[in-house]
Amino acid sequence: xxxxxxxxxxxxxxxxxxxxxxxxxxxxxxxxxxxxxxxxxxxxxxxxxxxxxxxxxxxxxxxxxxxxxxxxxxxxxxxxxxxxxxxxxxxxxxxxxxxxxxxxxxxxxxxxxxxxxxxxxxxxxxxxxxxxxxxxxxxxxxxxxxxxxxxxxxxxxxxxxxxxxxxxxxxxxxxxxxxxxxxxxxxxxxxxxxxxxxxxxxxxxxxxxxxxxxxxxxxxxxxxxxxxxxxxxxxxxxxxxxxxxxxxxxxxxxxxxxxxxxxxxxxxxxxxxxxxxxxxxxxxxxxxxxxxxxxxxx
DNA sequence: GCCCAGGGGTAGT
DNA sequence: ACTACCCATGGG
Numbered sequence: 111x112x113x114x115x116x117x118x119x120x121x122x123x124x125x126x127x128x129x130x131x132x133x134x135x136x137x138x139x140x141x142x143x144x145x146x147x148x149x150x151x152x153x154x155x156x157x158x159x160x161x162x163x164x165x166x167x168x169x170x171x172x173x174x175x176x177x178x179x180x181x182x183x184x185x186x187x188x189x190x191x192x193x194x195x196x197x198x199x200x201x202x203x204x205x206x207x208x209x210x211x212x213x214x215x216x217x218x219x220x221x222x223x224x225x226x227x228x229x230x231x232x233x234x235x236x237x238x239x240x241x242x243x244x245x246x247x248x249x250x251x252x253x254x255x256x257x258x259x260x261x262x263x264x265x266x267x268x269x270x271x272x273x274x275x276x277x278x279x280x281x282x283x284x285x286x287x288x289x290x291x292x293x294x295x296x297x298x299x300x301x302x303x304x305x306x307x308x309x310x311x312x313x314x315x316x317x318x319x320x321x322x323x324x325x326x327x328x329x330x331x332x333x334x335x336x337x338x339x340x341x342x343x344x345x346x347x348x349x350x351x352x353x354x355x356x357x358x359x360x361x362x363x364x365x366x367x368x369x370x371x372x373x374x375x376x377x378x379x380x381x382x383x384x385x386x387x388x389x390x391x392x393x394x395x396x397x398x399x400x401x402x403x404x405x406x407x408x
Numbered sequence: 409g410c411c412c413a414g415g416g417g418t419a420g421t
Numbered sequence: 422a423c424t425a426c427c428c429a430t431g432g433g
Contacts, residue, residue, distance in 0.1 A: 131414065235414075235415095236415095238413090238414050238415080239414085239415045239416065239428095240412095240413065240414095240415050240416080240428075240429085240430095241413060241414080241415090241429095241430085241431090242412080242413040242414090242430095242431070242432075243413080243414070244413095244431085244432080245413075245430075245431060245432085246413095246414080248431090287429090290429085290430065290431090291429090292428080292429035292430055293416095293427090293428045293429055293430095294416095294428095294429090295429095297416085297417095330416080330417075331415090331416065331417085332416085333415060333416050333417085334415090334416095335414075335415060335416085336414090336415075336416085339414075352414075353414095354413095354414035354415075355412090355413075355414070355415085356414065357414080369423080370422085370423075370424095371415080372422095394414075398414090
């Protein structure tokens with residue numbers, strides 16, 4: 111085990127960042143967050159402006175551990191500029207939308223969009239379709255545990271790294287059904303059949319946000335919402351604006367906008383450019399922490 | 409038994 | 422372009 115302590119000189123909230131719905135494979139146990147990032151098992155805890163990290167590997171994301179952690183948690187994102195910019199955009203809207211949004215910003219203080227693996231995002235958000243968060247976590251874990259060679263034993267505790275494209279290519283539709291992917295089984299099977307190698311996900315980096323969405327949406331099971339989540343959480347496309355049932359509800363309340371997710375997504379991207387993704391994630395957390403009760407004032 | 413979950417495909421206008 | 426309906430499974 112490798113251990114580091116990182117003094118934070120920027121706003122950051124570990125709990126909010128890992129519990130706002132952008133990631134499915136982190137878990138908190140007696141004060142420590144446990145997670146698997148690529149092939150590394152991490153234990154992380156925050157005390158004020160100190161981040162304590164224990165790691166199964168001395169490198170992370172091709173960097174030394176400290177820089178890998180900084181990169182994964184996007185400590186380079188300028189949250190002050192981002193929230194100031196979003197607050198400026200809110201001036202075009204009414205008092206109600208503005209005050210609710212500013213509340214959401216306050217409650218999500220220190221939230222950072224993670225730099226996660228694009229392939230993992232594709233699979234997890236394809237699984238997320240018409241599913242519940244506990245179930246998405248469970249299926250995602252079971253999918254990883256399907257491969258014994260992915261097992262890592264750390265302090266008598268078992269962890270499984272997320273499957274690679276090559277590994278998932280080896281699964282039949284029936285395998286996927288037995289892992290409870292249900293109607294998503296054929297989608298995932300077809301995807302892993304059509305995408306030849308991981309190069310696909312590397313090449314996607316060079317494309318614009320619109321091109322990324324268009325390319326991803328050529329595959330069955332990937333629509334506007336899933337593609338946007340991949341862009342935002344896997345490629346750092348901070349203007350992607352995923353619209354799920356919760357965001358749809360709160361956008362309807364705040365901006366009186368109804369209709370297709372595409373329409374709401376485009377409204378969000380245009381109105382809150384270039385940081386619509388941060389706005390979306392803070393709204394998502396805001397409404398989820400209220401369990402969907404959004405008859406806030408009047 | 410009912411309804412809902414970080415939606416998307418398809419068929420019909 | 423928009424709508425209605427279906428999709429498997431788990432939990433309340």
